[in-house]
Amino acid sequence: MDRTLFAKLTGNLGDQATIAKLGTSFAQVYAEFLPDIIKTETGLEISIAYAGCQSGLMNDLVAGLGGNHAVVNGSLRNWAPKFVLGCGAGFIMTLMEHMLGARPEDMEVAVARPLSVIELDLSVMVFDKIANVLRSAVNASGGFEPYLEPPRNVEELPTALGDENDDFAAAITMTISLGKCVSQIVIIVPQRDLLRTVVSAPRAKNPTAASQAWSEQLSEQVRRSQVTLEARIRLQSLTLDTISKLEVGDVIPFMDNTGDVRVEVSANSKDLYICEFGRSGENYTVRVKDNVNSDDELLRHLMN
Structure with a gap:
């Protein structure tokens, strides 16, 4: 039927x-x-x-x-x-x-x-x-x-x-x-x-x-809620000619090569913290040094 x-x-x-x-x-x-x-x-x-x-x-x-x-x-x-x-x-x-x-x-x-x-x-x-x-x-x-x-x-x-x-x-x-x-x-x-x-x-x-x-x-x-964090470290400036010739194994120094390396941590393209780059055992880490935004501003942004 x-x-x-x-x-x-x-x-x-x-x-x-x-x-x-x-x-x-x-x-x-x-x-x-x-x-x-x-x-x-x-x-x-x-x-x-x-x-x-x-x-x-x-x-x-x-x-x-x-x-x-x-x-x-x-x-x-x-x-x-x-x-x-x-x-x-x-x-x-x-x-x-x-x-x-x-x-x-x-x-x-x-x-x-x-x-x-x-x-x-x-x-x-x-x-x-x-x-x-x-x-x-x-x-x-x-x-x-x-x-x-x-x-x-x-x-x-x-x-x-x-x-x-x-x-x-x-x-x-x-x-x-x-x-x-x-x-x-x-x-x-x-x-x-x-x-x-x-x-x-x-x-x-x-x-x-x-x-x-x-x-x-x-x-x-x-x-x-779980949020994916991203960390950015600024590198030294290079000319376009130098960049175009980089090969596997070449090293680019950090911008801050005389002291603590500054790291900017963000989520959803919103800067959250200023950190310093470091290492703990076999793991690379960042240590929070300063907040960029208030809690309310951060929550509001993460919703977008």
Whole structure:
């Protein structure tokens, strides 16, 4: 039997009108509750709007996100054993800039690109908020928390090997706006689970005073992230004629050949420390002598 026809007969593939109605219901819940969550915890104002709902095979829908999206695979017991959340990289980049102290009037629209390792680390909390609204909207029995895998850039996802376990799914797309940035959040759910869902708005909670808890979490995530360091040592000036004739085994002296050799250590092209070159046992080392930037300036730069 044709796969599409079989899916329709077994309730695993719905018509476009039904899928669109469910997508609109999800978007209404997100538009009502996600901005309040972000506002309460960060003091920032966002807006959510329904952008459409697309039906298709799950692998195709994920691939259809295109580049510059972060995605997570998730599951929620008693609702869906697998679903995918997507968020435009631009929103995450802009949110992090705000949280690390950038002034709104100085911020430009983020240039679309895959997220850095640090930004992916920080996006964990963004997806946590998105997943918690989802859990409240579907009201799955048992009160279980969503399980989310670590976020990845969509470009880093492995290529699907086949369609044997590729479910018919729906991609619910919403725009999410923060300042000048307009990006997307996407929920991709197998229709088998979506068509059995009754979407209900969670009960509103009493708003709490805005706190810096989320901001502190973001800073802590940055501080725990691994950063690749680079060290630069200046060499003595040579003429282009001399440089063009260098051969294997030739030696170029350091610029500082009479005392401690100055080393400039950087990360993401940002100078961090002034160091001196040395050796410990069999390993070459650098010893920190001075800081170039404050902690706040450094954290803000490493996000870019």
